[in-house]
Amino acid sequence: MSPLDSHASRARRLTDLRAAMAQAQVDAVIVPSADPHLSEYLPGHWQGREWLSGFTGSVGTLVVTPDFAGVWTDGRYTTQAETELAGTEIALMKIPGAASVLHIDWLAANLQPGQTVAVDARVLGLATARLLADALKARGINLMTEIDLLDAVWLERPALPAAPVFEHAAPHATAARNARLLDTRTAMAKAGADAHFISTLDDIAWLFNLRGADVNFNPVFLAHALIDAERATLFVGANKVSDALRAILLADGVHLAPYLDAAASLQALAPGSTVLLDPRRVTAGMRAAVAEGVRVVEAINPSTFAKSRKSAAEAAHVRAAMEQDGAALCAFFADLEATLNDAARAPLDEVEIDRRITAARASRPGFVSASFGTIAGFNANGAIMHYRAAEGTCATIAGDGLLLIDSGGQYLGGTTDITRVIPVGTPSAEQRRDFTLVLKGLIALSHTQFPRGTRSPLLDAIARAPIWAGGVDYGHGTGHGVGYFLNVHEGPQSISPTTMPEPHTAMEPGMITSIEPGIYKPGRHGIRIENLVYNVLADVTEFGEFLQFETLTLCPIDTRVIDPALFDQREIDWLNDYHATVRARLSPLVTGAARDWLLLRTEAI
Numbered sequence: 001m002s003p004l005d006s007h008a009s010r011a012r013r014l015t016d017l018r019a020a021m022a023q024a025q026v027d028a029v030i031v032p033s034a035d036p037h038l039s040e041y042l043p044g045h046w047q048g049r050e051w052l053s054g055f056t057g058s059v060g061t062l063v064v065t066p067d068f069a070g071v072w073t074d075g076r077y078t079t080q081a082e083t084e085l086a087g088t089e090i091a092l093m094k095i096p097g098a099a100s101v102l103h104i105d106w107l108a109a110n111l112q113p114g115q116t117v118a119v120d121a122r123v124l125g126l127a128t129a130r131l132l133a134d135a136l137k138a139r140g141i142n143l144m145t146e147i148d149l150l151d152a153v154w155l156e157r158p159a160l161p162a163a164p165v166f167e168h169a170a171p172h173a174t175a176a177r178n179a180r181l182l183d184t185r186t187a188m189a190k191a192g193a194d195a196h197f198i199s200t201l202d203d204i205a206w207l208f209n210l211r212g213a214d215v216n217f218n219p220v221f222l223a224h225a226l227i228d229a230e231r232a233t234l235f236v237g238a239n240k241v242s243d244a245l246r247a248i249l250l251a252d253g254v255h256l257a258p259y260l261d262a263a264a265s266l267q268a269l270a271p272g273s274t275v276l277l278d279p280r281r282v283t284a285g286m287r288a289a290v291a292e293g294v295r296v297v298e299a300i301n302p303s304t305f306a307k308s309r310k311s312a313a314e315a316a317h318v319r320a321a322m323e324q325d326g327a328a329l330c331a332f333f334a335d336l337e338a339t340l341n342d343a344a345r346a347p348l349d350e351v352e353i354d355r356r357i358t359a360a361r362a363s364r365p366g367f368v369s370a371s372f373g374t375i376a377g378f379n380a381n382g383a384i385m386h387y388r389a390a391e392g393t394c395a396t397i398a399g400d401g402l403l404l405i406d407s408g409g410q411y412l413g414g415t416t417d418i419t420r421v422i423p424v425g426t427p428s429a430e431q432r433r434d435f436t437l438v439l440k441g442l443i444a445l446s447h448t449q450f451p452r453g454t455r456s457p458l459l460d461a462i463a464r465a466p467i468w469a470g471g472v473d474y475g476h477g478t479g480h481g482v483g484y485f486l487n488v489h490e491g492p493q494s495i496s497p498t499t500m501p502e503p504h505t506a507m508e509p510g511m512i513t514s515i516e517p518g519i520y521k522p523g524r525h526g527i528r529i530e531n532l533v534y535n536v537l538a539d540v541t542e543f544g545e546f547l548q549f550e551t552l553t554l555c556p557i558d559t560r561v562i563d564p565a566l567f568d569q570r571e572i573d574w575l576n577d578y579h580a581t582v583r584a585r586l587s588p589l590v591t592g593a594a595r596d597w598l599l600l601r602t603e604a605i
Contacts, residue, residue, distance in 0.1 A: 010090070017052065027115040027116050028107060041216055044161075055077075058386070059077060072106075073095065108138070114140060114141070117142070120145065163212055192274055196301075200281045207225070241256060304492055310484055320413055325411070325554070350378060351390070351391055372407075411485065417488050420529065423558065431561065435527050447570075455506055457496055457500070460496055480493075480513065482532055531551050536549075559601070
């Protein structure tokens, strides 16, 4: 589709939406980036914001009125949004990372008393819904949540996904389904709840030792769950669970029900009973379905805490997955450098990077899929934090500069996420300086020791300090939790200045988190270096338990881009020790050119 056709299609879609708004007597529509499970990555059926606006970033909110259309998104996506929205009537509304509900303020300020805002409660987070309702009520603006106007205009809307559900089995599933359900019921009882309703897909997949393929890159499936003292019900699409798996689940007290019956199950709860809901992980529509006379306890899903703390057995599988991932990357980078250094070969483009790195991972045992869409950005494209290379518009990797590659894999024994930057030709002095500052930030946090229970956002400044010292900053968080053959982004921990340091963000043993500082200079270059780390006990003193990070990721960090004048001895020692570990762990798994590359890139400095 040509850009003009694309712009014309978007204009027609907005015209059709406005006609549906007029018929429904609606003055503004909110289209969030969400599904009934508040997922980060959405099945096609709920990608209405992208369909209407053309903005493909994973975070953003579209607001449409009769004479305005705008997408609110944060600094990670603003460059991408500027490009994708250019030439349309849709305005880019830039927001700070912590101000994800600024569109609510805009609606309250720009609509008049008596006007009506519509949003589908089935895809609106409960916490956001409450903020929206309060802000509009204060201005006398009506809120309509019972209609989905997309259905009226999106005539070729994709159907719900139908991929089969499969069991995550031993040895990679290290705890029995019954044991996890028992732990959940214990937590329910402690909270005074008779029942617990769950909508978040990774919580459900982890709790029931099941996986699926309904969402790109995340091995999850569409479902809701209701658990009481005797019974667990999984609301899942018809024919997604085989008869054999259904029998296994039934033997563990897990009953299946139609996916669309989840709301009715809440309406059927007995008066006087108590249900546990996570207000940040359930939609307003599901909360509204709870029957009158049922008491609601609002608290974080017990499974969110439990799955974030990987057991020793799970950590062992993750380490093995990291070795396979590292071996794949050795083969990939060896081939990449050979291609870049051979003038007789055709130059590569950014799209080809994704093909090659995925093929390298696919050759390793236990690989299932990529864990997210590969980000491969050369020079200026590397400065777009969530850049997506596309055929026909991507850059050719030639000349001098830096190539940023952020990629990951889903393995039966773990999820990987790694970013490396390599030089192409001769990097500039500015690029070497920036690369070194980013690496200093990675090292600073990687060898930090901290008290158990430290609120994860408080660790962010440790990685930024060396970068701040160079007069630079970056517009994203330093780290996110990572699942166990689950979502590449998971909570509750988040190393980010825009995350509130609430009790549930505390760092505990067993958590896996990324460390990924960066520097981005629009139009010039982007640098990010990312490892995954595992919280382990470091010491016990009179002041309590202290944790430290075990680095899990195994892949050389390119020393050709380092400015050694900016390094101190402790940083040199950390890097040399890391590379010695990478060499020792990966050498038995690689041969030929991959092994030669590994030995070369892990030489001590």
